Amino acid sequence: MLGYSLAALLVAAQPAATAPQPALDLTPWQGKVVLVDFWASWCAPCRQSFPWMVRMRQQYGPQGLVVVTVDLDEDRDAAARFLAEQPGAAVFEQLQDPEGHLAEAYGLSVMPSSLLFDRQGRPVHRQEGFRAEDAGAYEQRIAFLLAGRGPDQALAIAPAADVGLGVRPWERGLLADPAMQLLANPLEAEMDDHIYFSKEASSGGRGFGGGGCGCN
Secondary structure, three states: OOOOOOOEEEEOOOOOOOOOOOOOHHHOOOOOOEEEEEEEEOOOOOHHHHHHHHHHHHHHHHHHHEEEEEOOOOOOOHHHHHHHHHOOOOOOOOEEEOOOOOHHHHHOOOOEEEEEEOOOOEEEEEOOOHHHHHHHHHHHHHHHOOOOOOOOOOOOOOOOOOOOOOOOOHHHHHHHHHHHOOOHHHHHHHHHHHHHHHOOOOOOOOOOOOOEEEEO
């Protein structure tokens, strides 16, 4: 794995009068087909996509495939634990983007998301999410690009829209944190179940509507 820093791979922003351009510089992999995958440790589908990407890199790496994984975790320890559970991940070129600069530049709306770049450095395929049943189609795109049979037109890339006070897809690790749950304490949750679901479920459980006979 090459130790590229994110700062070394950022291109200076263009003036506001022109359309914003993606920030990732693919010069280190010029002439290669590049799969750029955005992931985070809290992203459940990423646990399926990583083994698949390892297989793709091992199978197609000799033909010119490079896999660049962009980690959006703010929690470096959580990211390290995730990678430790992914045999073969060392074959990837790994970048960290905890502030989401690249994610914003490439307009991420789903986690995980990936972009495929052809040998000319043009983004030609965007994949949102990962579904194991569609892995054959994903692989076919890679094989076609390696054979020079990709699309004639590049994808139009637009930055992510402003969500105001909302949470962007790459920031949802905040919501996955147990500390953000209404009942983070297991003992408290168990007591809640005991109280609310006892004696004919008089309160109707945790809902506001109530129910049962009210004889608690």
